[in-house]
């Protein structure tokens with residue numbers, strides 16, 4: 001019960017923004033229409049139920065006029081019913097896609113806001129698989145919330161209406177057994193309720209393990225798919241290492257989980273189907289058995305019996321909603337929990353930039369980037385690096401070296417403003433642009449010119465400028481086909497990708513260019529040529545590099561070394577005075 005309360009509160013939080021958005025008129029309009037149609041359908045079912053009475057009485061009395069009239073009346077009801085069903089689904093789907101579009105736009109906007117998507121990863125796996133949450137869970141959420149909400153409303157109204165009808169019929173056809181009338185008010189209602197509740201309970205008991213089994217099935221399937229994707233992504237490594245037998249074994253093992261769980265689902269579904277099929281067959285004759293004594297004692301007409309059977313069926317159908325819904329309900333709860341977790345993770349990441357106890361980014365200083373009292377930690381608060389005071393002057397090109405894992409890349413991440421863990425202040429000149437070039441640059445799949453210009457929009461740089469930049473970094477063959485589509489991260493060697501990364505920097509002309517082993521896959525002469533190119537073409541750009549090669553020293557005017565100092569690494573300037581004083 002408490003869990004349902006938590007789920008409902010989460011549903012309210014997740015759904016509310018759409019119903020308060022710019023699309024709120026359509027949202028409320030469509031929702032009201034869907035609900036109104038659901039209620040109208042229940043109303044029609046009541047009319048159909050009454051029709052049973054008149055129609056079968058006419059048959060019993062061989063009254064052709066009434067029979068003909070009732071056939072016409074049925075056709076009118078049926079036409080309205082068909083129209084309502086068609087528009088109920090159509091409007092429901094319309095509401096679903098508008099609602100989902102809003103959710104996706106909102107999630108994409110919040111998830112891809114500055115470095116939030118990256119920081120959410122750093123904060124842990126509370127929001128694992130955002131792709132699943134954004135793509136799949138939004139669809140399931142919208143669809144299931146509407147199906148369960150509207151279905152529940154329809155079932156409750158239907159249950160109430162038909163209980164009233166059955167109550168009236170119980171009076172019209174009193175229980176007649178062994179030649180005697182028994183005055184049990186609403187005995188048909190009690191009969192229907194007992195029958196349906198017993199059925200509900202038994203279905204629940206037999207089917208309950210399926211909820212867990214279906215959950216596991218989804219997880220095993222996802223796990224199998226994920227491992228297939230990993231194998232595809234690492235095809236080259238696997239092929240080079242001749243890892244195919246190991247992969248086959250691993251994937252086979254994953255699929256064995258899928259099969260063994262599926263076998264359990266089959267066995268459980270067999271039991272459940274045996275019960276539900278028997279139950280629904282029995283449900284067809286059960287109401288006749290209840291009313292038959294009164295019918296044969298001529299206390300009730302054929303119409304009354306048929307109407308009872310139909311009302312009985314409707315009560316049962318309404319109650320069976322709860323039976324069938326409980327499976328969907330469990331899945332829906334999981335979807336709601338995942339989306340709520342995703343929203344919480346977004347909020348947590350969004351809150352990082354406002355926390356005064358973390359690294360503060362500010363604009364200030366004209367002569368380069370200034371670091372004051374900076375300590376950098378890992379997300380789990382383990383200390384990593386300390387920089388008491390450091391000025392990365394615009395006039396200097398700086399090389400940062402140090403042992404692996406010392407925190408060089410993390411220092412760059414902090415300066416870029418995406419790594420908030422730690423304390424202290426980083427000041428960047430107001431309006432200065434920065435660009436980070438990693439060892440493995442990212443190129444979106446698509447046209448080469450757009451991939452090189454990324455993240456600038458298509459058309460930002462003239463085609464000849466793009467071609468000249470690609471050519472300048474030593475890829476003249478590529479420069480001739482700038483509009484060619486490709487998966488550049490897969491098609492180009494790492495060295496070629498690094499050259500394209502430099503071309504990107506040439507186009508963007510940032511004020512500060514951070515090269516994190518961005519030329520490590522090039523041979524030394526090519527690396528020197530790339531640095532020379534950057535210095536010639538981008539005279540106004542300050543280069544700050546991370547690298548392990550000693551030959552890089554000659555290409556920078558200043559060198560800073562990271563060394564271990566207690567529980568943290570620290571920065572030392574071996575040529576001049578210390579570039580830092582570690583406060584620890």
Ligand SMILES: Nc1ncnc2c1ncn2[C@@H]1O[C@H](COP(=O)(O)OP(=O)(O)OP(=O)(O)O)[C@@H](O)[C@H]1O
Pocket residue numbers: 122378379384402403404405406407408409410411
């Ligand atoms: N997302 C993360 N979560 C936890 N720890 C991390 C994360 N990213 C980096 N680290 C840890 O922080 C430390 C510093 O990493 P960083 O990449 O900054 O090192 P580096 O000095 O650039 O190393 P290298 O020279 O090998 O590239 C490493 O021990 C690494 O394991």
